[in-house]
Amino acid sequence: MSSKNIGTREKILKAAWELLEDNRAKSVRMSDIAKQAGISRQALYLHFPTRAEMLVATARYLDDVKKVDERLAASRAATTGVERLNAFIEAWGNYIPEIYGVAKAFIALQDTDEAAALAWSDRMQAVRHGCEAAVAALKKEGALSPDHSPKAASDILWTLLSVxxxxxLRNDCGWSQKRYIETMKLTARRVLVGEGAQR
Amino acid sequence: MSSKNIGTREKILKAAWELLEDNRAKSVRMSDIAKQAGISRQALYLHFPTRAEMLVATARYLDDVKKVDERLAASRAATTGVERLNAFIEAWGNYIPEIYGVAKAFIALQDTDEAAALAWSDRMQAVRHGCEAAVAALKKEGALSPDHSPKAASDILWTLLSVxxxxxLRNDCGWSQKRYIETMKLTARRVLVGEGAQR
DNA sequence: TGTCAACTTTACACAGTGTCAAGCAAAGGA
DNA sequence: TCCTTTGCTTGACACTGTGTAAAGTTGACA
Structure with a gap:
C-alpha cells in the first residue's frame, strides 16, 4: 500500500462514477459522493484535495476499467483505410455513452478549473490521435479527399466525433445509438474520402 | 415607460454583453456587471430577479441589435437549394462569433438553470428552422441525398453548425473564420446533397 | 500496552447568489 | 411649499457548496 486504504479510494471513485452516470445534468456534490460511498465528506478530502482532482481520478479509473486505449488501438487492425475509419468510429462512438456522465462533468468544469480542463484535453488528444491515424491510413492508399490536408481532415473528424x-443527436434529436454510428460512418466517408474511393 | 428607468436597464444589458464578450470563460459575476454598468449590485436585482433572467434579456437584446432572424431570413432569397444552403451557413456561421460570449454563458447555465436552458433551446430552434428550410429547398429540387430523410438531414446540418x-474548430484547431465557413459549406454539400447535384 | 493510520465529528472561512430594510435625491403634482 | 413616488444606494444577512482545521474514535499490529 502506498498510503491510505486502497479500498476506500476505489469506493469513492465508484460512487462518483455511479452518481455522474445517472444523475445527468444535476450537479453531483462532494457530500453526495461521500454519502454514496458510505463515508464522511471529510474523508473524501483525505483522498482527493479538490473536486477537480477527484473527477480526474474518476476519469482515469473509468478509462482503466473500460480500456479505451485498447479499444481505440484495436481499430488499427483493419486493413483498408475506410474499414479502419469505420472501426475507429465504432470504437469511439460506442465508448461515448459509457463515459458520458463523467464527460459532462468535465466539460462543465472546463471554464472554471484549470487542472480539469487540462485532464480532459489530454483525454481528447488520445481521440485525436486515433483520428489522425485513421486519416493517415486513408492518405496512404490515396483515398483521402483532395479537398483536405491530413491535418484538416483530422480536425474535421475529431469535431464530428465530439461528445x-x-x-x-442522441438527446436533442432522439437518434438511436445504432443510427448515430451508421450516420457518422457515412458522413465521415462522404467528407473525408475522395470521390473515386467512396467504398 | 412601463416601469423602471429604461436607460439603466439598457446600461445593464450592454455591460453584461461587454463583459461576456471579452471575459471569455472567466465567470462574469453579478457584481462585475453592476460595476461595469456603474450601478450598485442591488440595482441589478431591481431590474432582473435572477442572473439567468438577466442573461436571457441580454440574449434577446443581442438578437435585437444584431438582427439574427433577419439575417437568417435573408438566406431564403437564394434561388437554388445549394445556394440557399450556402447562404444559410454563411449567415449563421458569421453570426456565431458575434454572440459567442453570451452563447457560452448560456451553455454553461444549461445544466443548472431551467429558464436559461429553455431560452437557449428556443433560440437554437430558430436556427433549426433555418436548417429545415434549407433542407426543404434541396428536397424540392431533388438535390437532397437519398441517404437522409429531411428530418435526418436537418438534424445533421443543425449539429454540424452548432456553437x-x-x-x-476555431479555438482548438486554430481555423480562421473564413476557413470555417468554406469547410462547412463543402461538408454540408458533401453530406446532404445527392451525388448528381453536388454543384 | 502503546502507537499509528484511517476515519469521524464539529466548526469555520470564503465566494457568490439572492433577500430585506432603511435611507436618500430628484421629479412632479396638489 | 409640502408630499409622494420612483429609482437608486448602503449595509446586513441567509443560503449553498467548497475547502480547511482540529480534536476524538477505532482497529490493527508490534
Whole structure:
C-alpha cells in the first residue's frame, strides 16, 4: 500500500462514477459522493484535495476499467483505410455513452478549473490521435479527399466525433445509438474520402 | 415607460454583453456587471430577479441589435437549394462569433438553470428552422441525398453548425473564420446533397 | 500496552447568489 | 411649499457548496 486504504479510494471513485452516470445534468456534490460511498465528506478530502482532482481520478479509473486505449488501438487492425475509419468510429462512438456522465462533468468544469480542463484535453488528444491515424491510413492508399490536408481532415473528424455532437443527436434529436454510428460512418466517408474511393 | 428607468436597464444589458464578450470563460459575476454598468449590485436585482433572467434579456437584446432572424431570413432569397444552403451557413456561421460570449454563458447555465436552458433551446430552434428550410429547398429540387430523410438531414446540418463545433474548430484547431465557413459549406454539400447535384 | 493510520465529528472561512430594510435625491403634482 | 413616488444606494444577512482545521474514535499490529 502506498498510503491510505486502497479500498476506500476505489469506493469513492465508484460512487462518483455511479452518481455522474445517472444523475445527468444535476450537479453531483462532494457530500453526495461521500454519502454514496458510505463515508464522511471529510474523508473524501483525505483522498482527493479538490473536486477537480477527484473527477480526474474518476476519469482515469473509468478509462482503466473500460480500456479505451485498447479499444481505440484495436481499430488499427483493419486493413483498408475506410474499414479502419469505420472501426475507429465504432470504437469511439460506442465508448461515448459509457463515459458520458463523467464527460459532462468535465466539460462543465472546463471554464472554471484549470487542472480539469487540462485532464480532459489530454483525454481528447488520445481521440485525436486515433483520428489522425485513421486519416493517415486513408492518405496512404490515396483515398483521402483532395479537398483536405491530413491535418484538416483530422480536425474535421475529431469535431464530428465530439461528445457534444453525440449528445445533440442522441438527446436533442432522439437518434438511436445504432443510427448515430451508421450516420457518422457515412458522413465521415462522404467528407473525408475522395470521390473515386467512396467504398 | 412601463416601469423602471429604461436607460439603466439598457446600461445593464450592454455591460453584461461587454463583459461576456471579452471575459471569455472567466465567470462574469453579478457584481462585475453592476460595476461595469456603474450601478450598485442591488440595482441589478431591481431590474432582473435572477442572473439567468438577466442573461436571457441580454440574449434577446443581442438578437435585437444584431438582427439574427433577419439575417437568417435573408438566406431564403437564394434561388437554388445549394445556394440557399450556402447562404444559410454563411449567415449563421458569421453570426456565431458575434454572440459567442453570451452563447457560452448560456451553455454553461444549461445544466443548472431551467429558464436559461429553455431560452437557449428556443433560440437554437430558430436556427433549426433555418436548417429545415434549407433542407426543404434541396428536397424540392431533388438535390437532397437519398441517404437522409429531411428530418435526418436537418438534424445533421443543425449539429454540424452548432456553437460547440465552431468553438472547437476555431479555438482548438486554430481555423480562421473564413476557413470555417468554406469547410462547412463543402461538408454540408458533401453530406446532404445527392451525388448528381453536388454543384 | 502503546502507537499509528484511517476515519469521524464539529466548526469555520470564503465566494457568490439572492433577500430585506432603511435611507436618500430628484421629479412632479396638489 | 409640502408630499409622494420612483429609482437608486448602503449595509446586513441567509443560503449553498467548497475547502480547511482540529480534536476524538477505532482497529490493527508490534
Amino acid at each position: 457534444g455532437n453525440w449528445e445533440k | 460547440g463545433n465552431w468553438e472547437k
